[in-house]
Amino acid sequence: MVGLSRLSDTAAVDDVIAALERDGGVIIEDFLARETLEGLRRDLLPLLARQSAGRDGFAGFKTRRLSALFAHTRHCVEIATHPLYLKPAEHFLCRPREVWVGSDKLSLAADVRIGVTQAIQLAPGQGAQPLHRDDTVFLWRHPTGGREGRVQIICAVSDFTAENGGTLVIPGSHLWDDERKPEMSEAIPTVMKAGSALIFLGSTFHAGGANTTLDEYRTAAGLALDAANMRQEENMYLSLSSDLVASYPEQIQRLLGWSAGANHMGWVEVDGQMVDPIHLLGERDRTNLKGVGAARHA
Numbered sequence: 219m220v221g222l223s224r225l226s227d228t229a230a231v232d233d234v235i236a237a238l239e240r241d242g243g244v245i246i247e248d249f250l251a252r253e254t255l256e257g258l259r260r261d262l263l264p265l266l267a268r269q270s271a272g273r274d275g276f277a278g279f280k281t282r283r284l285s286a287l288f289a290h291t292r293h294c295v296e297i298a299t300h301p302l303y304l305k306p307a308e309h310f311l312c313r314p315r316e317v318w319v320g321s322d323k324l325s326l327a328a329d330v331r332i333g334v335t336q337a338i339q340l341a342p343g344q345g346a347q348p349l350h351r352d353d354t355v356f357l358w359r360h361p362t363g364g365r366e367g368r369v370q371i372i373c374a375v376s377d378f379t380a381e382n383g384g385t386l387v388i389p390g391s392h393l394w395d396d397e398r399k400p401e402m403s404e405a406i407p408t409v410m411k412a413g414s415a416l417i418f419l420g421s422t423f424h425a426g427g428a429n430t431t432l433d434e435y436r437t438a439a440g441l442a443l444d445a446a447n448m449r450q451e452e453n454m455y456l457s458l459s460s461d462l463v464a465s466y467p468e469q470i471q472r473l474l475g476w477s478a479g480a481n482h483m484g485w486v487e488v489d490g491q492m493v494d495p496i497h498l499l500g501e502r503d504r505t506n507l508k509g510v511g512a513a514r515h516a
């Protein structure tokens with residue numbers, strides 16, 4: 219089976235787009251400047267070392283995750299705004315739709331939002347994650363006809379190898395319909411040097427690989443750019459304080475957006491876990507919280 223294309227950091231934006239259209243993913247070698255890679259290591263590695271490991275099979279019992287990356291490192295700026303990531307992302311995410319407003323036919327495109335930020339460290343002994351599509355959070359349907367809900371990047375903070383859990387990707391799976399089940403035999407590990415990056419579409423099947431080494435940690439820093447057309451129209455998080463929201467019944471708290479739901483939208487990190495934000499309101503017990511994936515991936 220043929221793996222993803224590898225392009226250099228001097229590639230043209232159109233070449234990145236073409237590779238993503240064809241394969242659903244692409245590797246950009248030397249994506250990060252050396253100072254950025256060093257800065258990410260300096261900022262993130264000590265924090266990752268303090269995180270507790272996942273508490274379900276999807277998050278990974280031997281995987282440490284650190285989210286809210288913009289609170290922890292300013293080097294996310296270089297990742298999110300790198301032209302070989304941001305411009306292809308806009309190509310797939312900002313597809314205009316024609317709408318009538320009175321007698322005007324308007325062409326409107328969603329803009330882009332940073333939908334998730336996360337460093338992920340696989341310890342030796344971590345098994346492979348289940349193959350999945352990251353646009354599952356939007357319950358996106360496939361084939362997409364080229365309109366994507368998410369474009370994801372995973373930057374290698376350590377080297378990625380087949381042995382240490384380099385992200386498994388099924389090239390071409392972004393074109394599959396929703397009936398086709400992904401098989402591990404179709405997935406190819408992402409092998410890349412620290413500083414390189416894997417970019418893939420939200421509709422591409424992938425998974426964290428198995429770390430079969432005895433002593434190597436595989437560390438990634440990633441984020442997702444999402445189409446901004448299905449967020450809450452009114453910004454409840456800015457207009458209502460969390461104390462005010464806490465004074466309402468739980469049903470209203472959840473309706474106002476303090477809920478992650480079965481599709482995991484809106485989680486917040488607590489103690490290394492991606493948890494339902496309802497736990498942050500009021501006097502709730504926050505010890506030993508389970509992540510949003512726990513119900514399905516015990």
Ligand SMILES: O=C(O)CCC(=O)C(=O)O
Nearest residue numbers: 338384385424425426427
């Ligand atoms: O760790 C990785 O390589 C991928 C993780 C992933 O796909 C996820 O957690 O959604």
Ligand SMILES: [Fe+2]
Nearest residue numbers: 350351352424
């Ligand atoms: Fe994923």
